[in-house]
Amino acid sequence: MSSSSERKPLEVVKGVNGLDKVVLRQVNGTSAEVYLYGAHVTSWKNEHGEELLFLSSKAIFKPPKPIRGGIPICFPQFSNLGALDQHGFARNRFWTFDDDPPPLPPDANHKVITDLILRSTIEDLKIWPYSFEYRLRITLGPGGELMLTSRIRNTGTDGKPFTFSFAYHTYFSVSDISEVRVEGLETLDYLDNCQKRERFTEQGDSITFESEVDRIYLSTPTKIAVMDHEKKRTLVMRKDGLPDAVVWNPWDKKAKAMVDFGDDEYKHMLCVEAAAVEKPITLKPGEEWRGRQELSTVNKLLDP
Numbered sequence: 324m325s326s327s328s329e330r331k332p333l334e335v336v337k338g339v340n341g342l343d344k345v346v347l348r349q350v351n352g353t354s355a356e357v358y359l360y361g362a363h364v365t366s367w368k369n370e371h372g373e374e375l376l377f378l379s380s381k382a383i384f385k386p387p388k389p390i391r392g393g394i395p396i397c398f399p400q401f402s403n404l405g406a407l408d409q410h411g412f413a414r415n416r417f418w419t420f421d422d423d424p425p426p427l428p429p430d431a432n433h434k435v436i437t438d439l440i441l442r443s444t445i446e447d448l449k450i451w452p453y454s455f456e457y458r459l460r461i462t463l464g465p466g467g468e469l470m471l472t473s474r475i476r477n478t479g480t481d482g483k484p485f486t487f488s489f490a491y492h493t494y495f496s497v498s499d500i501s502e503v504r505v506e507g508l509e510t511l512d513y514l515d516n517c518q519k520r521e522r523f524t525e526q527g528d529s530i531t532f533e534s535e536v537d538r539i540y541l542s543t544p545t546k547i548a549v550m551d552h553e554k555k556r557t558l559v560m561r562k563d564g565l566p567d568a569v570v571w572n573p574w575d576k577k578a579k580a581m582v583d584f585g586d587d588e589y590k591h592m593l594c595v596e597a598a599a600v601e602k603p604i605t606l607k608p609g610e611e612w613r614g615r616q617e618l619s620t621v622n623k624l625l626d627p
C-alpha cells in the first residue's frame with residue numbers, strides 16, 4: 324500500500340469496466356474521483372476516507388446509461404424541459420482532458436485541479452444544432468472542499484444564440500433520510516414535480532423527509548446546508564450562477580422502479596441539485612456562462 328506521500332495528487336487510472344477516471348488527492352487525506360464518461364464525479368472522501376457522495380451499488384458503468392449517483396451533469400437540458408432525453412446528453416458523453424486549460428488562478432498552488440472538456444460533435448449537432456465548448460474544472464481544495472466550475476461558450480459561427488437549462492445533480496450520502504434536515508430553502512417558492520409541477524410556497528422552517536420529494540426551489544440563497552443527525556455532520560453547498568435548487572428523494576416506490584438503484588438505497592441518499600431551471604440561460608455566439616458549486620463539510624450540525 325503506497326503511503327499518502329507517494330500517491331500522486333492527480334492520477335488517471337482505470338475504473339469500473341475499464342473506464343478512465345481521474346483521482347484527485349490532497350495531503351490531508353481527502354480525495355475525489357471523476358470519470359471521463361460524463362465528466363461524472365463519483366467519489367468525494369473526507370480526511371478519514373469516508374465517502375460523502377452516494378453511489379448506487381447497482382450503478383451501471385456502461386454507456387449510454389448514466390452512472391447512478393455522484394454528480395451527474397445535466398446539460399443542455401434539465402429533466403424533460405426540452406426535446407432532448409432526460410437531463411440532456413452531457414452525462415452520456417466521453418469528455419476529454421482540456422489540454423490547453425486557461426491559466427490557473429493565483430491561489431491554485433494548494434489546490435488539485437483537473438479540467439475536462441466537451442465540444443459539440445456532428446452527432447450531437449443532429450439533436451441539438453448548436454456549437455458549444457464546455458469546460459468543467461474540478462478542484463479539490465487543501466481542506467477537502469470540492470468545487471465544480473462549468474464554463475459553457477457558444478462557439479457557433481452562424482450567429483445563432485442557444486438556450487439551455489442546467490444542474491449539478493449531486494447525490495449526497497446520508498446516514499438515514501428520516502434523520503436529515505435541509506436548511507436554506509425556507510419560505511421559498513417551489514415547483515412540485517409530484518404535483519404536476521405546480522407552484523407552492525415552502526411552509527416549513529427546514530425540510531425533512533417522510534415520503535418522495537421532487538421539488539425545484541426557485542431563486543434560492545447561495546448556501547444550502549444538509550444536516551446528517553446521526554453523523555453530526557453538515558454538508559454545505561455554495562453555488563454561483565445557479566439560482567435554483569432541486570431536492571429529490573425517490574422514496575420506496577420509485578426506488579423499486581429503478582433498475583440501477585437498490586430498493587432500500589433511498590434511505591441513505593439525498594439529491595440537492597444546484598440548477599438553472601426557471602430562467603434558462605441564453606448565450607449569443609462568443610458569449611460564455613459560468614456556473615459553480617462548492618461542497619464542503621462541517622463536523623457538527625449548524626445552528627438553524
Ligand SMILES: O=P(O)(O)OC[C@H]1O[C@H](O)[C@H](O)[C@@H](O)[C@@H]1O
Binds near residue numbers: 410516569594
Ligand atoms: O433517473 P434520472 O434521469 O437520473 O433522473 C433522476 C431525477 O432527477 C431529478 O432529481 C428530477 O427532479 C427527478 O424527477 C428525476 O427522477
